[in-house]
Structures are given as structure tokens and as C-alpha cells.
Amino acid sequence: MRYLTAGESHGPELTTIIEGLPAGLNVDVSRINDDLRRRQGGHGRGRRMQIETDTVEVTAGIRHGKTLGSPVCLRVVNDDWKHWTKIMGIESLEPFDESEVKRQISRPRPGHADLVGGIKYGHRDLRNVLERSSARETTVRVAAGAVAKILLKELGIEVIGHVKEIGGIQANAVDVSNMQPDEVKKAIKENPVYCLDEEASKEMVELIDETKKNGDSIGGIVEVVVTGCPPGVGSYVHYDRKIDGKLAMAMMSINAFKGVEFGIGFDMAHLPGSQVHDEIKWDQEKGYTRSTNRLGGIEGGMTTGMPIVIKGVMKPIPTLYKPLQSVDIETKENFKASIERSDSCAVPAASVVAEHVIAWEIASAILAEFPASRIDQLRQHVQGQRDFAKEF
Numbered sequence: 001m002r003y004l005t006a007g008e009s010h011g012p013e014l015t016t017i018i019e020g021l022p023a024g025l026n027v028d029v030s031r032i033n034d035d036l037r038r039r040q041g042g043h044g045r046g047r048r049m050q051i052e053t054d055t056v057e058v059t060a061g062i063r064h065g066k067t068l069g070s071p072v073c074l075r076v077v078n079d080d081w082k083h084w085t086k087i088m089g090i091e092s093l094e095p096f097d098e099s100e101v102k103r104q105i106s107r108p109r110p111g112h113a114d115l116v117g118g119i120k121y122g123h124r125d126l127r128n129v130l131e132r133s134s135a136r137e138t139t140v141r142v143a144a145g146a147v148a149k150i151l152l153k154e155l156g157i158e159v160i161g162h163v164k165e166i167g168g169i170q171a172n173a174v175d176v177s178n179m180q181p182d183e184v185k186k187a188i189k190e191n192p193v194y195c196l197d198e199e200a201s202k203e204m205v206e207l208i209d210e211t212k213k214n215g216d217s218i219g220g221i222v223e224v225v226v227t228g229c230p231p232g233v234g235s236y237v238h239y240d241r242k243i244d245g246k247l248a249m250a251m252m253s254i255n256a257f258k259g260v261e262f263g264i265g266f267d268m269a270h271l272p273g274s275q276v277h278d279e280i281k282w283d284q285e286k287g288y289t290r291s292t293n294r295l296g297g298i299e300g301g302m303t304t305g306m307p308i309v310i311k312g313v314m315k316p317i318p319t320l321y322k323p324l325q326s327v328d329i330e331t332k333e334n335f336k337a338s339i340e341r342s343d344s345c346a347v348p349a350a351s352v353v354a355e356h357v358i359a360w361e362i363a364s365a366i367l368a369e370f371p372a373s374r375i376d377q378l379r380q381h382v383q384g385q386r387d388f389a390k391e392f
């Protein structure tokens with residue numbers, strides 16, 4: 001399975017084309033829209049999210065609520081587009097209007113793609129860079145991931161993302177994999193920062209407000225947990241088939257993500273092997289399991305059948321209302337960086353993006369493992385693998 005996305009932040013729309021979905025999958029579009037709404041929320045978002053009402057339109061690959069096996073095309077219209085038609089000039093053959101020159105961006109923001117993107121593609125108007133480097137693109141990545149989650153649910157696999165830490169405030173450790181998926185999802189959705197620790201989340205909200213007042217920004221840590229995945233997805237035989245490599249790539253591909261860990265992650269560096277590796281058990285009901293899950297559900301680039309636990313760290317948002325020092329590329333003089341309308345903390349929204357990019361990668365790896373043209377065929381293959389693994 002693969003997907004492409006297209007679209008600029010202030011262009012008319014964002015689009016994704018998904019290829020490789022089996023036929024016969026029931027796709028309830030309202031479930032995609034629920035996830036899109038969640039991505040728009042979370043305390044710390046800026047004014048743009050008040051303008052948009054992200055809603056998906058299906059333009060190919062689905063009839064009467066079922067996938068056809070042909071490419072699925074999803075589009076999300078930018079409501080803000082109407083304010084930007086002249087500046088964006090998507091279909092205009094005219095050069096940029098000189099009277100609009102002041103609207104060009106020449107003062108790159110440290111930490112954003114502005115300067116290096118300008119140098120790489122030769123864009124002197126740095127808007128040409130920020131339009132595509134913007135995390136607006138994650139809208140349609142969530143839409144594609146929402147379809148992947150629908151497929152995974154059919155196979156008994158759940159994917160849940162939540163916030164672990166914002167600006168140094170840590171949520172109490174919870175084992176999401178031991179909780180009822182629908183209850184956890186409800187609790188996360190109802191929390192202002194998508195966190196399962198009520199007390200910590202109050203402090204997080206206060207810190208976000210204080211940071212915003214100071215013209216600054218903060219980052220944090222998100223966790224994604226996948227339950228119900230059969231063992232043996234991914235492979236040790238070649239570097240590019242290792243599932244941990246693929247999941248790490250997916251997490252790192254989210255704008256502003258700078259690190260990934262599985263299970264107890266970086267703590268493994270200072271613990272002996274006896275306190276890291278998970279002992280193996282077998283019983284009639286569950287087959288092979290592990291006594292602990294410190295490795296986060298992956299051994300040798302393959303899923304073990306235990307919950308997959310992956311965390312990602314998001315740096316603070318680069319656009320600061322008290323901007324950092326930069327250089328104007330027209331005059332080479334020192335200036336404060338440009339101020340674009342911005343979020344002050346997008347860690348909650350990013351936890352939704354993380355959930356969806358991980359769901360996509362798991363669904364895609366499952367289809368690579370058990371190729372199927374129909375959903376009933378896929379269900380059978382996955383169940384066959386579970387049965388085989390249990391009796392092995």
C-alpha cells in the first residue's frame with residue numbers, strides 16, 4: 001500500500017491518493033472526519049484552526065461505502081484559501097504582482113524549512129517553501145491513516161496516540177494496552193491536551209498559556225500504542241523490511257519530530273540485559289507472550305504479538321511571536337525572523353498525527369506480509385497467522 005499527498009497550506013485543497021487497499025472494506029467517512037477534527041484541536045493551537053473545518057470528500061475508489069480495490073482519492077478543502085487566492089496565484093500565468101512584494105517572505109525563521117528550502121529550490125520568496133513545509137499537510141496524512149485504522153479495526157488491531165509530556169510536565173505512566181480501547185479513546189478526546197493524566201494536563205494547559213503570553217513555544221512527547229497486531233510482521237532478513245525502521249521513519253517524518261524510542265527506549269542504555277529483555281511464556285489461551293514489554297513489541301525487526309509501544313519527541317514550534325535573530329536574504333542585514341500566524345504548542349495535535357502515520361505503516365506492513373485483494377481474504381490470512389503462531 002502506498003499514498004501520495006499534494007497541496008499547499010494556503011492553496012485550494014489538500015489531496016491524497018491511496019493505492020493498494022483491498023476491495024470490500026466498509027469506509028464510514030464520518031470516522032475519518034472525527035479524526036480530522038481531533039487533529040485540529042488540542043490546547044495551544046493558533047487562529048488558523050478556527051477558520052478551518054476539515055472535512056474529507058471522497059472522489060474515487062469507494063462506492064456505496066465500500067472500497068473497490070482501485071485507488072482511493074480523498075480531498076480536504078482549505079477554507080482559508082479564499083483569503084489567499086491573489087497571493088497564491090495558483091492558476092495565474094502572470095509573475096508575482098510587484099505591489100504585493102511586501103507580502104513576500106525574506107526573513108527565514110530559525111528552525112523552520114524557510115532558509116534551506118529557499119537555497120535548495122532557488123526560491124527567493126520563502127513563502128514557496130513554507131506553503132509545503134507547513135504541517136497543514138498532516139491533514140491528509142491523518143485522512144489516509146484514518147482509512148488504515150478502519151482496515152486495522154476489521155483485523156482486530158487498535159492504534160491509540162496520546163500525550164505523555166509537554167514542556168517538561170510528565171503524565172503519570174499508564175499502560176494503555178491494558179485498557180478498554182473505546183474508553184481510552186473517549187478519555188483522550190475529552191482532555192484539552194489529549195493526555196490521560198487529568199492533574200498533569202491542567203499544569204500543561206497553564207504552561208502552554210504562559211508560554212504563549214511570553215511569545216514563546218514548547219514541545220513534548222507523544223506515545224502510540226498498537227494492540228492486536230499478529231507476530232511476524234516485518235522481517236529481520238533485510239534492512240528495509242524491519243518494522244521498527246519503518247515505524248521510526250513514519251514518526252520522524254512528522255513535522256518537528258526529532259527523536260523516537262520503542263518500549264523503555266533510551267533507558268536501555270543504563271540497564272543490564274536482565275532488566276531489559278522480556279521473558280517468553282506460553283499458555284493454551286494466548287500462545288506465546290512476554291512477561292514484560294520493555295522492548296515495545298518488536299524483536300529482530302518483527303512484531304512479537306505484544307503491544308507495540310513507540311514514543312516520539314516534538315521540538316517547540318519554530319515560529320515565535322518574540323522572534324529570534326535572522327538575516328534578511330534581500331539585504332543580508334540582521335533582522336528578527338518573520339512572524340507568521342502560528343500555534344504555540346501542537347503536541348496534542350501531533351499525537352493524533354502520530355497515531356495515524358503509525359496506523360498507516362502497520363496496515364501497509366500487514367498487506368505486504370499477507371497480500372490480499374479482498375478484505376475477507378486479508379482477515380483469513382491474519383487469523384491464520386495468529387493460529388499458526390499460537391500452536392508453533
Ligand SMILES: Cc1cc2nc3c(=O)[nH]c(=O)nc-3n(C[C@H](O)[C@H](O)[C@H](O)COP(=O)(O)O)c2cc1C
Binds near residue numbers: 318
Ligand atoms: C500539528 C503540527 C502543527 C504545527 N504548527 C506549526 C505552527 O503553527 N508554526 C510553526 O512554525 N511550526 C509548526 N509546526 C512545526 C513545523 O511544521 C516544523 O517545525 C517545520 O516544518 C520544520 O520541520 P522540522 O521541524 O521537522 O525540521 C507544526 C507541526 C505539527 C506536527
Ligand SMILES: C=C(O[C@@H]1CC(C(=O)O)=C[C@@H](OP(=O)(O)O)[C@H]1O)C(=O)O
Binds near residue numbers: 049
Ligand atoms: C494549518 C495547520 O497548521 C499550520 C502549521 C504551520 C506550520 O508551519 O507547520 C503553520 C500554521 O499555518 P498558518 O500560518 O496557516 O496558520 C499552522 O496553522 C494545520 O495543522 O492544519
